[in-house]
Amino acid sequence: MSSKLAKGAIYLIPNTLGGESTQDILPQEVMQIATQLRVFAVEEIKSARRLLRKMDRNFPIDECTFRVVNKNTKEAELMDLLLFLIKGVDIGVISEAGCPGVADPGAALVHLAHTQNIQIKPLVGPSSILLALMGSGFNGQQFTFHGYLPKERKERVKKLRDFEMDTKRNGTTHLFMDTPFRNMNVLEDLLNELGDLTELCIASNLTLPTQSIRTMAVVDWREKAYDLSKIPVIFAIGKGQ
Amino acid sequence: MSSKLAKGAIYLIPNTLGGESTQDILPQEVMQIATQLRVFAVEEIKSARRLLRKMDRNFPIDECTFRVVNKNTKEAELMDLLLFLIKGVDIGVISEAGCPGVADPGAALVHLAHTQNIQIKPLVGPSSILLALMGSGFNGQQFTFHGYLPKERKERVKKLRDFEMDTKRNGTTHLFMDTPFRNMNVLEDLLNELGDLTELCIASNLTLPTQSIRTMAVVDWREKAYDLSKIPVIFAIGKGQ
Secondary structure, three states: OOOHHHOOEEEEEOEOOOOOOHHHHOEHHHHHHHOOOOEEEEOOHHHHHHHHHHHOOOOOHHHOEEEEOOOOOOHHHHHHHHHHHHOOOOEEEEOOOEOOOOOOOOHHHHHHHHOOOOEEEEOOOOOHHHHHHHHHOOOOOOEEEEEEOOOOHHHHHHHHHHHHHHHHHHOOEEEEEOOHHHHHHHHHHHHHHOOOOOEEEEEEOOOOOOOEEEEEEHHHHOOOOOOOOOOOEEEEEEOOO | OOOHHHOOEEEEEOEOOOOOOHHHHOEHHHHHHHOOOOEEEEOOHHHHHHHHHHHOOOOOHHHOEEEEOOOOOOHHHHHHHHHHHHOOOOEEEEOOOEOOOOOOOOHHHHHHHHOOOOEEEEOOOOOHHHHHHHHHOOOOOOEEEEEEOOOOHHHHHHHHHHHHHHHHHHOOEEEEEOOHHHHHHHHHHHHHHOOOOOEEEEEEOOOOOOOEEEEEEHHHHOOOOOOOOOOOEEEEEEOOO
């Protein structure tokens, strides 16, 4: 078996959550590491290139290899990327937004790489889930992220009620999201189906100039008119510690 | 009621996870914002001062107000901090390590501030939970962080088995931690009580030069001798997506 050091490493490179400058939102080290890499496994080539160009205007995009990794990627394609690593080439993983591997493809490549003893190096950057949790004021010692909610209303409402019940009993914070065009359906269900005093946090446009993070009881949210139909939102049900 | 803009905001300032330089691990913007503040709610004054001095050698520590916020802080003290905000003074919240409000005090102040419509601004920085999740290769669409495990062995083992069962059934990733001096007890329980093929990720010394993130089946972990007794560790049970 070849030594560990001879193999390449996987660098998990966080992307911005919108149009903000990389200088503001990413640590210097992330930009230094990312712009030294030449092989990338990316969720979408266009946004990955844009990120690299934002990090360094003169980044040599044309000298790089980009492979798309998404939910349709077959294992043979991942094996192909693994070969780069085994030969000693480092790979950068870049998502469309936020941290690779969290509510996002990229985890499959990492999972496979562990079987070959490849070093994994997650880098620090924005995660809307974590920012929403921090900003909510809810219990951060015990929390669950549920990803996308069920599309079907009955199932969705059942889930939301389960979250509410678990928060009441155990104090767990429940975070979830949906595609922007279903945000208003989710909000409607939350306001119609949850108890008046259940606390709800709505965190939208995180890290953007239009960012908003509000925690209020459901009864107070009902008084507000919000348009969440076209913006990225993280919802949370929880309570203070 | 005074207008929103007249009130101060709460900035949640991530701390480093160890001795690394702030330049490497924190975005430029975080340091710019933090060093303009003069009132801080901190988990521990010493580590907060150290962080601010690392951000700016000439930071005027002596012109600043530091208030300790931890699990013993009474509501009257939080109300006192709220007064600063209502009067239009911004407050920075700093934990001993990582992101304020996540497995950490500070959430209580944020929770109270929401009742007064105070703006909350979580800033981007290192979270050992998120870095471990990214690095594990496990399901990031559905995960739970459980904080510290029960001290009592029987209860702890029951929890670990519950996590294992839920991962098998629902694919959820379960992340947890303990104080360094109990890490070896946790590891022992994991290796003795979980199934051979259950996958376990051990992420230690995150962001430090000695960082290690490994995902393997329990049967393979049993072959390894690891000393986790004095280092920060995040454990995860999960599976690939």
